[in-house]
Amino acid sequence: MQVNTTGNAWSSNTPTVSQGGASALTSDFTTFLKMLTVQMQNQDPLNPMEATDFSVQLATFSGVEQQVQTNQLLNAMAGQFSLMGMAQLAGWVGQEARAAADVVWYGGSPVTLSPNPVATADRAVLTVHDSKGNLVAREDLPVSAEPYQWFGADSQGDRLPDGRYVLTLESWRGDELLAEDPVEYYGRVVEARGGTSGAILVFEGGIEVPASQITALRMAGG
DSSP states (O other): OOOHHHHHHHHHTOOOOOTTOHHHHHHHHHHHHHHHHHHHHTOOTTSOOOHHHHHHHHHHHHHHHHHHHHHHHHHHHHHHHHHHHHHHHHTTTTSEEEEEOOEEEOSSSOEEEEOOOOTTOSEEEEEEEETTSOEEEEEEEOSSSSOEEEOOBOTTSOBOOSEEEEEEEEEEETTEEEEEEEOEEEEEEEEEEOOTTSOEEEETTSOEEEGGGOOEEEOTTO
């Protein structure tokens, strides 16, 4: 019985590491061992398998086994790095992180803004829109990058209703609008969690901010 073609077919279709992980590769080389055993038991005595063919197939098996071990090691390392990242993020909970995001105003302490007007601007204006996109306030700010305390008031100075707001900084030079930029502010971190696209920090009020968008961190009340 001639079965050398089995070995040749296997050699031309060497399994590679894929998203199936170690379980798929383990199945592959277990199947390979069974095939090789059957091949050796049923080879034609008058035309036995060449030693070189046998060596090639053993090398193939060795390569697959090494791929399995490498894949397992990489998976273990990825898990360790994930745990390290979450452990570091856990230390952020209770602190204040700075990011450009929506603000949830609930009439509590003022929100510390970090405006950054265009360098050539001679006027800076804070605009406030509610969750429906309505403009509810316009407020002149110093043309400076110094922190600014926003007290959640409308254009008449009355307290805004509790809710979610979008803050934008307009940079003006005379009558020319130079830029409209989202305003960074400090929000208190109440939760840190992993996500498919990376770690997520949750501010008070439920605002979710990717950790990659955090630009500064300080102790609460700082």
